Amino acid sequence: MSTDSNAAIPGAADSQVLRLLLEIGRYFNSSLEFPEVVKMVMDKVIEVLKAERGCLFLLNELGEPRIVGVRGIDKTAIENEDFSFSRSLVRQVIDTREPILSSNAMGDTRFSAIKTVTMNNIRSIMAVPILFQDQVRGLIYVDNRLRAGIFREENLELLSAIAIQAAGAIENARLYNMKKEIILVLANAIEAKDEYTRGHVERVCSYCLAIARELAMPPEDIRDLEVCSFLHDVGKIGVPDAVLQKPGKLDTDERVKMERHAEMGEHLVQPIDVPLRIKKSIRQHQERWDGGGYPDGLQGESIHLFARIISVADTWDAMTSDRPYRKALPREVAVAELRKNAGSQLDPTVVEAFLRAIERGEESAPVKVSLGF
DSSP, X not given: OOSSSGGGSXXXXXXXXXXXXXXXXXXXXXOOOHHHHHHHHHHHHHHHHTOSEEEEEEEOTTSOXXXXXXXXXXXXXXXXXXXXXXXXXXXXXXXXXXXXXXXXXXXXXXXXXOHHHHHTTEEEEEEEEEEETTEXXXXXXXXXXXXXXXXXXXXXXXXXXXXXXXXXXXXXXXXXXXXXXHHHHHHHHHHHHOGGGTTHXXXXXXXXXXXXXXXXXXXXXXXXXXXXXXXXXXXXXXXXHHHHTOSSOOOXXXXXXXXXXXXXXXXHHTTSOOOHHHHHHHHHTTOOTTSOOSSSOOOGGGSOHHHHHHHHHHHHHHHHSOBTTBOOOOHHHHHHHHHHHBTTTBOHHHHXXXXXXXXXXXXXXXXXXXXXX
């Protein structure tokens, strides 16, 4: 008996499917960006099942299905062509939580009267629910025309297994997107409070990313640094407006109130589900390399790298932006000041990385904040 055929090896087919699903799971979870996850799911469904067309539906806050991803169908044309069978089919899958398979849609009484089935020569249809923590979150629909072959029970089982993998990835991306929205709200609240620093957060974020690229930081570190830089000044929400917007030099009492913003920022982000290093670096972003900063007087590499990067970016933006009490410094003066403060206020390695980046003009590149999701 030949051993070349998987059918001759007990469990070989199951083993292949398991490996495929593990690969798909890793693929789906390689991104937290919601549109990218949706694209991954649709691409993989079409590829693995050799389907011609497909739709990914997710339920909105009212429990109504909405299309978030399509393949082989013009999304804008879905409402124009007779796609009503999809809406009824979607409702059935959502309500019954059961998948649907038709191996001969044109001869199937559930679909044969539907104009789009006959017009498009739809031969075979599958739809499976997307379940997460025993709740229906949406469904995946695919179909094939005459020339593309017929879906069978094993295809339906595979699509159901893919939907399980997709459910976790979609939920992770959704929660991360919610986190991003919370972060944006907090960052916008800071800027609304202080008109003189409007745009400061985006600029600092852009400078931090330029430094991170120069230091060849891994993608997950860059993502967290981006979030951290966006939130670094969130504690200023708790600083009185009279102090925050004072045009002149702060007195001792006012400076104490201003310096509380680092600790306040850490306190404000505690309830947000972000990595501990982000919270720690928000607290530390006013520390100095020589130990003369606040709130804890940390020194050197005991200060988290994120905080050291933000400190350089923050300093550069403070020098190169107009303030109510002075105009922006010329570029060459700001560069000289950075060099002067390297090794005292600022981490010299980070300063050099930033100077290399601005020599190439990266600090003036258009800001496109993604929050790394």
